[in-house]
Amino acid sequence: MKLLLTNIKELLQVRENSPLKLSGKEMKGLPTLKNAWVFLNNGKIEDYGTMDNLKEYEGFKPLDCSGKMVLPAWCDSHSHLVYAGNREQEFVDRINGLTYQEIAEKGGGIVNSAKKLQETSEEELYNQSATRLEEIMSLGTGALEIKSGYGLTTEAEMKMLRVAKKLSEKYPITIKTTFLGAHAIPTEYKENKDGYMDLLCNEMLPKVAEKGLAEYVDIFCEEGYFSVADMERLLEEGKKYNLIPKVHVNQFNSIGGIESAVKHKALSVDHLEVMTDEDIDALKNSDTMPVALPSCSYFLSIPYAPGRKMIDAGLPLALATDYNPGSTPSGNMNFVVATACIKMRLTPEEAINAATINGAYAMGLSDTHGSITKGKAANLIITKPIPSYGYLPYAFGSNMIDAVIINGKEVK
Ligand SMILES: N=CN[C@@H](CCC(=O)O)C(=O)O
Ligand SMILES: [Zn+2]
Numbered sequence: 244m245k246l247l248l249t250n251i252k253e254l255l256q257v258r259e260n261s262p263l264k265l266s267g268k269e270m271k272g273l274p275t276l277k278n279a280w281v282f283l284n285n286g287k288i289e290d291y292g293t294m295d296n297l298k299e300y301e302g303f304k305p306l307d308c309s310g311k312m313v314l315p316a317w318c319d320s321h322s323h324l325v326y327a328g329n330r331e332q333e334f335v336d337r338i339n340g341l342t343y344q345e346i347a348e349k350g351g352g353i354v355n356s357a358k359k360l361q362e363t364s365e366e367e368l369y370n371q372s373a374t375r376l377e378e379i380m381s382l383g384t385g386a387l388e389i390k391s392g393y394g395l396t397t398e399a400e401m402k403m404l405r406v407a408k409k410l411s412e413k414y415p416i417t418i419k420t421t422f423l424g425a426h427a428i429p430t431e432y433k434e435n436k437d438g439y440m441d442l443l444c445n446e447m448l449p450k451v452a453e454k455g456l457a458e459y460v461d462i463f464c465e466e467g468y469f470s471v472a473d474m475e476r477l478l479e480e481g482k483k484y485n486l487i488p489k490v491h492v493n494q495f496n497s498i499g500g501i502e503s504a505v506k507h508k509a510l511s512v513d514h515l516e517v518m519t520d521e522d523i524d525a526l527k528n529s530d531t532m533p534v535a536l537p538s539c540s541y542f543l544s545i546p547y548a549p550g551r552k553m554i555d556a557g558l559p560l561a562l563a564t565d566y567n568p569g570s571t572p573s574g575n576m577n578f579v580v581a582t583a584c585i586k587m588r589l590t591p592e593e594a595i596n597a598a599t600i601n602g603a604y605a606m607g608l609s610d611t612h613g614s615i616t617k618g619k620a621a622n623l624i625i626t627k628p629i630p631s632y633g634y635l636p637y638a639f640g641s642n643m644i645d646a647v648i649i650n651g652k653e654v655k
Contacts, residue, residue: 244651245303246283248313248625250294254279254615255314255632256599257291261616264532264604265596267557273592273632281313283621286651291615306646310628312635314595316385316649317576317624318602318613321489321513321534323423323567324379325372325403325410326356326393327363330568343543343570344467344495353427353463356568357395360403369406375566376410379574381655383644385622386613387416388489388563388606390461392423397447400424404456415650417620419606421489422451425462425469425477440473444480452484458607459510460486464500471499478507489605493517495545505529511561511605515548516540523556532605533558535597536565537582538573550587550597561601562594581639591633621651 254276262269281291282300290298333346333355346352360368379387389407394400404420411418424447425440432439451457460481464474478488488509492500497517502525504512512526513534526533535548550560562583566574576598583594603613612620625646626635635643647655 245300246306246621246648246651247280247300247303248283248306248308249280249297251279251281251308251313252310253277253312253632254281254291255312256595256614258614258616261600261609261614261619263609264559264601266559267554270554270560270593270596271590273595281615281623283648283651286621288615288617288619288621290617306625308625311645312626312629312632314624314632315599315612315614316622316647317383317598318386318606318608319379319384319563319574319576320388320511320561320602320605321536321563321565322387322389322574323392323565324375324387324389324574325368325391325406326568327360327368327371328356328568329572330355333569347467350430352569353393354395354430356393357399357427357429360393361396361399365402365406368402369409372406372410373413375574376414376416379566380414380416380649381647382575382577383624383647384574384576385416385620385647385649386603386606386608388419388421390421390423391457392426392461395424395427395429397442397450400447401451401454401456404451408456415652415654417608417612417650419459419608420457421459421461422448422457422486423461425473427463427468436473440476443477448480448484448486452486457486459489461489461491463491464498465491465494466496466498471503474500475503475507487607489513493522497522501525505531510607513563514539516546518549518553523553523558526558527556532561532601534561534563534605535583535587536563536571537586538575538579539565539571540586541582542572543570547586550583550589554589554593559601559604560597561605562597563602563605577635577642577644578639581636584636585639591636594636595632621648623648
């Protein structure tokens with residue numbers, strides 16, 4: 244399939260030689276071409292330029308983009324999109340005064356979702372997840388990470404990962420999978436966390452790895468969940484199976500998880516709502532991408548990751564949704580980008596960089612995704628006619644997306 248997009252008002256994130264990630268001041272730059280065209284062939288970006296240098300092609304479908312912006316599809320590097328049912332009762336409980344932690348202590352939260360998921364057939368889980376995936380693709384997401392972590396038994400964790408794999412086979416979107424068996428301590432192990440750690444290390448990890456169901460390993464390193472020592476044990480064990488760490492840290496407390504994750508060469512550290520100066524220092528000069536999840540802060544009314552401070556300290560930053568039934572029942576990257584500008588004081592350029600090339604880095608995809616670069620995946624968002632790209636986060640409640648192309652296929 245060949246597509247030729249012409250008369251593009253502004254083509255965003257154009258990088259002849261794409262960097263793997265952008266840090267600090269680099270994030271302020273968003274290279275663009277005005278009055279541009281892009282030619283897509285066989286699922287890839289073949290070429291692009293300005294209209295005064297339009298090349299001659301044959302056998303393509305033309306798409307006139309007059310007045311419209313074109314940018315790389317969003318790269319959402321942190322999601323829990325495969326889950327069963329919802330948790331709207333806990334949403335109401337929080338409105339009535341309970342905290343997220345109090346709900347978890349009463350048997351709600353992650354273990355509540357795990358119970359639902361264990362009782363749901365693989366087919367039904369696939370159908371529910373596919374509906375969510377179709378929605379987020381139409382909202383411009385072209386690459387996605389999906390975690391397990393609502394199974395909490397070997398079989399249910401593997402069921403989640405099989406569903407994620409099947410989604411990646413059935414849909415054009417690129418999906419990366421992460422094993423998050425260490426998401427919460429299951430009720431039957433409440434008094435025996437070490438027993439659950441043994442199960443994770445001795446049974447779950449080897450089976451997930453044997454079936455090739457995950458590339459990354461994650462753990463919720465937080466008071467009341469898993470300690471830094473637990474994390475170190477799991478990551479060491481994961482290393483034996485070439486599982487790369489991407490971890491949940493510093494959501495409610497700073498307990499040393501970042502420093503340890505960096506030592507273990509984590510690809511990303513995610514959440515970061517509570518950051519000390521030492522945490523920021525630990526990330527400097529590392530290859531670990533800090534990932535902020537502003538929709539989670541919005542939904543739980545907790546602090547936002549100090550994105551402004553991190554970028555000003557010279558760090559890179561990625562933005563992701565955290566799409567899940569408990570803390571973020573939304574997979575809308577447009578809202579994430581807008582909220583990062585509004586609440587974290589990122590400029591539109593920084594937010595777009597964080598949600599494209601840096602998001603791609605946080606799932607090991609920045610050589611193929613996240614920028615308009617020859618040879619990269621033909622993953623594009625075509626906006627409605629808008630005055631400037633800053634209008635995207637400015638018009639935060641409106642859907643400004645006209646069309647979405649993923650791996651060369653028009654999905655909206
Ligand atoms: N914080 C840990 N895990 C998820 C939420 C899980 C849930 O509440 O179901 C998150 O990233 O926000
Ligand atoms: Zn998460």
